[in-house]
Amino acid sequence: MESQVLLDLKDVNKVFGQNHVLKNINLQIERGKFITFLGPSGCGKTTLLRSIAGFYTVDQGEVWIDGKVVNDLPPYKRGTPMVFQEYALFPHMTVFDNVAYGLDIKKRPEAEVQQRVKAALAQVKLTGLEERYPHEMSGGQQQRVAMARALVMNSPIILLDEPLSNLDAKLREEVRVELRGIQQELGLTVIYVTHDQLEALSMSDYIVVFNKGKIDQYGTPHEIYYKPRTRYVADFIGTTNFIDGVVERQEGNMATVAYGKGRKATIPTDGLWSTGEKIILSVRPESLRMNPPEAYDFYMKGKVQSSMFLGEKERYFILDDEGKEWIVDAYDIGHISYEGEVTFAATADKIHMMKAEEN
Incomplete structure (x- = not known):
């Protein structure tokens, strides 16, 4: 054969x-x-x-x-x-x-x-x-x-x-x-x-x-x-946002992670993580939603610094409440433009965990 x-x-x-x-x-x-x-x-x-x-x-x-x-x-x-x-x-x-x-x-x-x-x-x-x-x-x-x-x-x-x-x-x-x-x-x-x-x-x-x-x-x-x-x-592949986190616990294929100022998210994962392990979260700009009407697993607050119209999307550059810059893409929003204070969030399945030592 x-x-x-x-x-x-x-x-x-x-x-x-x-x-x-x-x-x-x-x-x-x-x-x-x-x-x-x-x-x-x-x-x-x-x-x-x-x-x-x-x-x-x-x-x-x-x-x-x-x-x-x-x-x-x-x-x-x-x-x-x-x-x-x-x-x-x-x-x-x-x-x-x-x-x-x-x-x-x-x-x-x-x-x-x-x-x-x-x-x-x-x-x-x-x-x-x-x-x-x-x-x-x-x-x-x-x-x-x-x-x-x-x-x-x-x-x-x-x-x-x-x-x-x-x-x-x-x-x-x-x-x-x-x-x-x-x-x-x-x-x-x-x-x-x-x-x-x-x-x-x-x-x-x-x-x-x-x-x-x-x-x-x-x-x-x-x-x-x-x-x-x-x-x-x-x-290297596309654009993404990184934020540091720490694993609090893992149950099955779900890991609870602490990130930012007292925030937590429970994220699906294929890996095995130890309590207290330092990790990096990666969130793509297109996975984030601006001022979502409902509560999301992962969220941040910040202020719009600038934006860029790219035809099919508007790209926002946002400074969060900890001084870190984020990129958020908003699609098919018509003539709406976000300004000033905003919340941006993602569902748990859009967040990817990586080991911190690979930074």
Whole structure:
């Protein structure tokens, strides 16, 4: 029976000079999934992608693809075609020849090359543009050519290194939808590198969040956003508010937490907490309600300092009665604007607990 694990990284380390870029990376990726490597510049995500592709040799650990160790294999023998940020198209070659390049290197029969190139171009909606040159095409079309060049190899895994970063916002969204559609239609395993949180959340089956050469969390977009394991992950993905607290007691999957000036909330939790344990509460701006008519499990009082109209929502910056600033998003409120003293609150299921030592 074929293993569902297509890529298995075991204790992978990479060092450039004095810089330890990848630190004991262990990761298993299943077939047919869209995986995003997410993190800021310099966190190790692109280095790991290039180590999987074979452009970098790992200093320690093993890279397994489809049940085989590939550490000593060159890129063209790994079956890991890569789509680069700059597309890396040959300017003197037509679209057809660019897409056919990998098949020509492998000396595939002409009839097979014709069939596979045409099929790949159809998948990325470039049929009829076979004889154009890269300089005659838009950035979005060039990106599609680069994608077709990867698809034509029929490889088990495709690697994409920030392939949409050179496109404008509207085109990025269009191509994002196309990429995800192609991946799902063909059942491809895709590893996608980006620093764009929205891109990661909207496209991925699973997200790997990198922090200084280590993996902070590997989970679904919902897990990463609503159940971050560390303060770093919570802060990097979207916007959130933090407040310190102390666990008073836990009964089953409910923990009573003291926070602020004499306030308490009973919060659902998956973890096990000790009485007196210091924790951090994370509350997303969209989870808070302004001046709610009913009592909520978690609430604060403060004064509106400023606000920002963002179309679908109004973002408020509020200074609470302990001098801490909060961000609260109010949606679909029409022409109502909140000013002066306010209460803002959230239901217990919208509050996430994390260990304080991970701050």
